[in-house]
Amino acid sequence: MAVADALPTGRAIPLDFEAVYEQQLGFVWRTLAAAGVPESRLEDASQDVFVIVHGKLAEFEGRSKLTTWIYAIARHVALDYIRKVSRERRRQRAFAEVPDGEATAPSPEEEAGEVQARRVLLELLERLEPGRRDVFVLVEIEGIPVREVARMLAIKENTAWSRLRLARSDLERHAARLRARDGEGLR
Amino acid sequence: MSELSHATRDVVTEGARALGPSPSARARIRAGVAARISAAAGGAELRPEPGGDGAATAVAGGSAAGSALKVWLMGLLAAGIVGGVAAGWFFGRGGRQDGAPASAGFEAANRGSKPAAGVGAGAGAGERTGGGAGERAGADPAPTVSGTRSPAGGASAPRRTSRGAGAGRHTSRGGSDLDREVAFLTGARRALQSGEPARALAALERHRRELRAPQMAREAALLRAEALCAAGRPREGRRALAEADARWPGAPGSAAARALCGAPE
Numbered sequence: 001m002a003v004a005d006a007l008p009t010g011r012a013i014p015l016d017f018e019a020v021y022e023q024q025l026g027f028v029w030r031t032l033a034a035a036g037v038p039e040s041r042l043e044d045a046s047q048d049v050f051v052i053v054h055g056k057l058a059e060f061e062g063r064s065k066l067t068t069w070i071y072a073i074a075r076h077v078a079l080d081y082i083r084k085v086s087r088e089r090r091r092q093r094a095f096a097e098v099p100d101g102e103a104t105a106p107s108p109e110e111e112a113g114e115v116q117a118r119r120v121l122l123e124l125l126e127r128l129e130p131g132r133r134d135v136f137v138l139v140e141i142e143g144i145p146v147r148e149v150a151r152m153l154a155i156k157e158n159t160a161w162s163r164l165r166l167a168r169s170d171l172e173r174h175a176a177r178l179r180a181r182d183g184e185g186l187r
Numbered sequence: 188m189s190e191l192s193h194a195t196r197d198v199v200t201e202g203a204r205a206l207g208p209s210p211s212a213r214a215r216i217r218a219g220v221a222a223r224i225s226a227a228a229g230g231a232e233l234r235p236e237p238g239g240d241g242a243a244t245a246v247a248g249g250s251a252a253g254s255a256l257k258v259w260l261m262g263l264l265a266a267g268i269v270g271g272v273a274a275g276w277f278f279g280r281g282g283r284q285d286g287a288p289a290s291a292g293f294e295a296a297n298r299g300s301k302p303a304a305g306v307g308a309g310a311g312a313g314e315r316t317g318g319g320a321g322e323r324a325g326a327d328p329a330p331t332v333s334g335t336r337s338p339a340g341g342a343s344a345p346r347r348t349s350r351g352a353g354a355g356r357h358t359s360r361g362g363s364d365l366d367r368e369v370a371f372l373t374g375a376r377r378a379l380q381s382g383e384p385a386r387a388l389a390a391l392e393r394h395r396r397e398l399r400a401p402q403m404a405r406e407a408a409l410l411r412a413e414a415l416c417a418a419g420r421p422r423e424g425r426r427a428l429a430e431a432d433a434r435w436p437g438a439p440g441s442a443a444a445r446a447l448c449g450a451p452e
Binding site for chain 2: 021025026029033034043044046047050051054055084088091114115117118120121122124140141168171172175179
């Protein structure tokens with residue numbers, strides 16, 4: 001499981017953008033995806049995040065972990081995209097002759113197991129309450145300790161634990177439903 | 188603390204493994220970021236003044252420098268509005284290309300080149316700011332999230348996201364008609380690239396209404412066709428395209444607009 005490594009706080013040397021990019025792209029991508037940015041927009045959104053990171057990197061003082069800082073950027077970008085997609089979908093519904101690009105039939109590639117696995121996970125995550133989902137993704141997918149996640153989300157550690165517990169419980173329930181519905185999609 | 192069942196954990200593990208960007212997506216993102224950083228570093232001519240609109244500010248001066256910039260912008264518009272918008276749309280719809288010069292921007296970034304204002308720099312009054320997690324946590328301030336999308340090939344600074352596309356509002360303080368025309372079309376192009384065709388259409392409508400003798404009517408017509416299609420009005424877009432074709436047969440950029448609108452060759 002890829003872990004979004006954070007550089008140590010209180011750094012003394014300037015951060016190298018390329019190194020940051022290489023280190024954080026996967027984390028940014030997963031953060032955007034888990035937040036609900038459609039797959040078709042993930043590349044654009046990732047670009048946006050790193051353009052912002054580049055613009056602000058010199059101002060990053062190392063008072064927080066790099067992961068925390070980038071997470072905040074990614075969340076803002078994700079919200080932007082989600083709003084934009086929502087507007088576009090409303091518009092598309094108003095003009096029925098335009099097909100919904102996000103709801104096209106699956107391509108042969110999409111039938112592949114990897115894509116299926118991704119879809120299932122995203123579908124499950126989408127059903128979680130956002131606050132719980134954030135904690136779940138950071139802990140269970142990114143492997144970040146709960147204490148650090150609490151700092152990232154500016155919540156109490158106990159709250160983070162509580163959300164994690166609820167998210168796990170919700171996810172189990174949703175997964176059970178999905179198994180009942182799809183059977184083969186989930187073991 | 189309840190734990191996930193083995194079955195559900197497997198689902199999460201497998202899904203997470205598949206969740207990262209593919210190698211080709213990595214390459215495209217890298218190329219796109221590099222191009223945009225390079226464009227921002229070299230495209231400072233469109234630097235927005237505080238509280239102002241970048242394009243409008245750039246063209247509103249009327250000074251000698253402004254004249255030189257106007258020539259530059261005209262070139263940009265000639266090559267950018269017709270082709271760039273089409274390419275921007277192409278990119279915006281997920282059809283990005285591999286192989287863009289990825290290294291230049293990254294090298295510039297690592298040399299510490301400063302991006303143009305607006306590249307997440309939070310300089311403009313119209314930019315969104317976020318009291319994000321980092322800030323709330325008393326850590327590094329959550330960065331300002333501002334304009335983020337730039338045209339393919341990095342022809343200009345990244346977009347601003349929260350200002351209207353009616354760039355002419357700022358230029359009406361004294362710019363010439365050509366200045367205003369450039370500003371309107373630049374605003375429309377940026378709005379289109381940032382996925383806001385309604386704003387693009389509004390800017391183009393002002394261009395149509397407020398300019399008696401537009402010198403860039405062809406570019407405006409093609410932009411309008413694309414904006415209509417982007418707004419989910421393909422019939423109107425194709426009609427606008429047909430009108431532009433009739434008026435300027437074989438105009439540069441019309442093929443791209445036709446492809447975007449799904450109009451016949």
